[in-house]
Amino acid sequence: MSAVLAPPETCVTTIRTLAMDAVQKANSGHPGGPMGLAAVGWSLFTGPLRHSPSNPHWPDRDRFVLSNGHSSMLLYALLFLTGYDLTLDDLKSFRQLHSRTPGHPEYGLTPGVETTTGPLGQGFGNAVGFALAERMMAARYNRPGHDVVDHRTWFTCSDGDLMEGISHEAASLAGFLGLERLTGIYDNNSVSLDGPTSLTYGDDVGERFAAYGWRVLHAEGNDLVELGQAYADAQVPDGRPTLIIAHTHIGYGAPGMQDTSRAHGSPLGEDEVRATKRVYGWPEDAHFLVPPDVARWADEMRERGRALEDEWQARMAAYAHAYPAEAAEFERVLARELPDGWDAEVPAFSPDDDKVATRVASFKVMNALAARMPEFIQGAADLSESTRTELTGLGDVNRSDYGARNIRFGVREHGMGAITNGVTLHGGLRLTCSTFMQFYDYMKNTVRLAALMGCPSIFVYTHDSVAMGEDGPTHQPIEHLAALRAVPKLVVIRPADANETAAAWRLAIERRDGPTVLVLTRQGLPVLGGPADVARGGYVLDDGDDCVLIGTGSEVSLAREARELLAATGISARVVSLPSFELFAAQPARYRDAVLPPDMTARVAVEAAASFGWARWVGDRGAIVAIDRFGESAPGPEVLRDLGITAEHVAETARSIL
């Protein structure tokens, strides 16, 4: 039957012309990358990549990540030609409103797109996450003779990806962890947007990756035999991830633009497109031409994919027979369903207990969750003893123990975020990662991408205010809460006590369609004994008639102290705990008005952070006790006092507006 299929060279040319045509039609996009990588992509997608185009969700598929997301037309053309649910019309609506072919690949929008890429280096980190998740799942579920988890991760990346610091963090950890099923293909075309990479880039990439413990191979990017050999070599297990340095030509074949930055970030122009098609021996006036023998590959690849999947289903059946409990759990975690009684061991805390930092309460909750949820894992950026996220006695993940449940990410926050997204997208594991809240700054885009993708990564940020003390202003968050709250689709929770912490954890675990950020204290806090109604975002903790004191996190107990002070002078203050702006804003107006009655206009918000964003809740007559400056290095209580985060100041402010 293969006689009716076009030879790979024709398919490669089809990819190139589709990319040129789509970018030209959109009058926007990056044609040169897809043209240079067409042979790499085709030989991978029809060669070693084990995938099932008719079922992009087959759990044991190989993952492919286009870290150089601007070359999206390469991926769209590959998905289309290899039989995914994508049409030529989809390609013709490249970069158009509500199309399935946006400027950069978007997870959840296009079948076969494993992750959203575009901000450079993110895909690299995601790919490391996919590869790590595969090993972790294999360690959990495979049994002798039953390799139900048995796939690889492939990615392409550009010079831009490799210049970004996140690639360093992700590559270094991948090398350390010995992720030998991870293979990257570096599109070494020597051109970036502003010109030749020689303007700014002199790394010896091979030497660099060898230093991380990677195997480094080389191949001509247009030589299908060399590429095939490199893919084969990359699969020989030797304990190292592999980087294939593919020597490619941006805008391959474009007579006036190949190997120049003019082929990078804008359409080639009608004339150059035509001239390039002539070079290819392609009909120069045809647009979006897919010769029939090229089109036939879609069926061929679907069939091949189904065969791969069938073979796996047979393996699964044998596994389910031999290991029914494991198989049931495997299917449950892949379906992202929670086990019965998943939160049965989550402790309740009593106001009679000693003060407890929310990071410490979180530690207890996490370990209670871990006891019932084998899929629950955590990692920290060299601060697990401070963030208190360690799952006690459950081991550290390393190359000889992928079955452990604590990941030591090292001082690599940006990589940690991207790897966490990759692990979470892979399926089968719920990964929480943590660091000091200040270092949200280092990993912000990964949180944004989780929100954009609807990826339920969980981010724990501790040491959440100036109360963290002596480390001083470089480590004291001020603007970070506002920055987090402004991110669409992100749920940010700053619990006020141990019970709100437990409630916040329940919400984070139950959330399936987006990320959750938990913001926790370093310092001890009293257990409030309130309803801890975190799910509604805010609630009345103590009632009162004359004014409302609104707080979050550690400032709720401070608001309660202020209430006492006010009561002593005959003022009755309501205390509202507002752990989550987003969740509260999503409540019906009736509920919100019950908590913050429109006629109770004397409102004081207190938060040990920037005031930005609080006006919405305190209103025109309200006041905000906050910190609109950087912090100080001193013991936490002294810093709070120095910056006016005191019950006295809150009470005084309330009096001043009454």
Added chain:
Amino acid sequence: MSAVLAPPETCVTTIRTLAMDAVQKANSGHPGGPMGLAAVGWSLFTGPLRHSPSNPHWPDRDRFVLSNGHSSMLLYALLFLTGYDLTLDDLKSFRQLHSRTPGHPEYGLTPGVETTTGPLGQGFGNAVGFALAERMMAARYNRPGHDVVDHRTWFTCSDGDLMEGISHEAASLAGFLGLERLTGIYDNNSVSLDGPTSLTYGDDVGERFAAYGWRVLHAEGNDLVELGQAYADAQVPDGRPTLIIAHTHIGYGAPGMQDTSRAHGSPLGEDEVRATKRVYGWPEDAHFLVPPDVARWADEMRERGRALEDEWQARMAAYAHAYPAEAAEFERVLARELPDGWDAEVPAFSPDDDKVATRVASFKVMNALAARMPEFIQGAADLSESTRTELTGLGDVNRSDYGARNIRFGVREHGMGAITNGVTLHGGLRLTCSTFMQFYDYMKNTVRLAALMGCPSIFVYTHDSVAMGEDGPTHQPIEHLAALRAVPKLVVIRPADANETAAAWRLAIERRDGPTVLVLTRQGLPVLGGPADVARGGYVLDDGDDCVLIGTGSEVSLAREARELLAATGISARVVSLPSFELFAAQPARYRDAVLPPDMTARVAVEAAASFGWARWVGDRGAIVAIDRFGESAPGPEVLRDLGITAEHVAETARSIL
């Protein structure tokens, strides 16, 4: 006279005991790093480091950066012992409120601290900036026989610094630029906070840095002879920066804690401190002991420093005689004073002009400034053709032309930010760096540190909204304006047209005590013809009685369109341009009330970004037309329409609240 000076070994022990004592007294801090690096620091500060402790501002001093800022007691002890204006009492108030010895070194607070470090990797990037600035200043001002710029940059860094991605970006660029006067000393102690680095870190650091084009040397961290030899070797010019891998012992000498993470992030404990002093042969009950022969080094070092400075002053005098114009300019730029007529060529734009994108207006303004300000330079992260920040015809900085005025940072945003801060702190140059606004996410902490330091770096972010179009949601800022506005001490300006852009640039250039962010459009905007009173942060562009329409940037002209629509139905709308929240908030209430009269409560804000933070300006009765979701990949005007950022929607919203 040297007979009266303590031998270096005694000084090294003094540093170690001061560090232990200070951390113990504060009951907080990192003793182990300073103990391990004491010999490295002492041999550097009394050896090759050319500095003048009695004048920490001597322009030609060598710069020293402690990138591992948590080891701050090392730096404080060195500054104290070598004669800077720091007392033993200062050391005793380590990490106490308003002391000069905060948890991490802070620029502007402690004499001799060149930059604020703590977030790991930032100091590495700053150091690259210092070294680059030195070469750029040398290229500008040195003349044959007159090397008035002739210093080096030294820094220490930890495994944490090297795990961070920013170290990759900064090191790669330093290697590319051949910054041979830059020497880093890697505190290779094999321990991080969570335990031995072998838990998570396997890089071959030497090979990695060789791949960047660095010279790599090794030395035992306690061997003064080896260290001295390494410092000497590092100064042999060979076109490469140098990394000295110093093999050190965290918590050196502590009998129960050396080489363990227990010596890293908390006090050793009174018993261990005493035991360690016994090991050192030091009086175990003495605290903050500085033997007289150690104390004498302060005078010695001040004297040595004054001699170095005198020699330089003589050079300067000869230079001023031979090159009076150059010398005058050199002194002017070091004093951060503007030349006469610095803004004389800044164009004025007319409402009769065609639409112009603010990035394009900015391009014209920047080139006009460059014509009159030789200290004005720019760099971009591989997007200068998009951010339109290139200084035309003024060359690219590279190892054979440090006199050029455009820096190609490559796709290295985080490194770019830190290097920009370093260049700016060095003095003599005003550096603007730019990228797409989305990639603020990658460099956020550098902007924060500029604000914290009061460092007047200028950050230009273009493609500032969903109107950037086809690149889609991964590249379309939403929450970024809110995130920027929440940062203390940062001035964020989103100009509405070409004239506001020019005014914004004037403010950025005139600002000496903090950073400025300019937020610019990709798309063309009409020239409004208003007063462009950016300095006040907001002003009335068009008057009206019934309601107020408030916009920033590209949405101001849209508000004006809405005003027309409202006028057609008999509603008189005032249009307020609010280019800078911070600058407006800093105005007297009288001015603010004149722009936004308290009795004009029908207010509509419009901004193509998250609504977060706008409630403050629209008040309880107001409404916000904004984008509280992620964007779409499509041509900009279609995205704006799809997301409701239209004049019709603004007019409708105004009607609905009237």
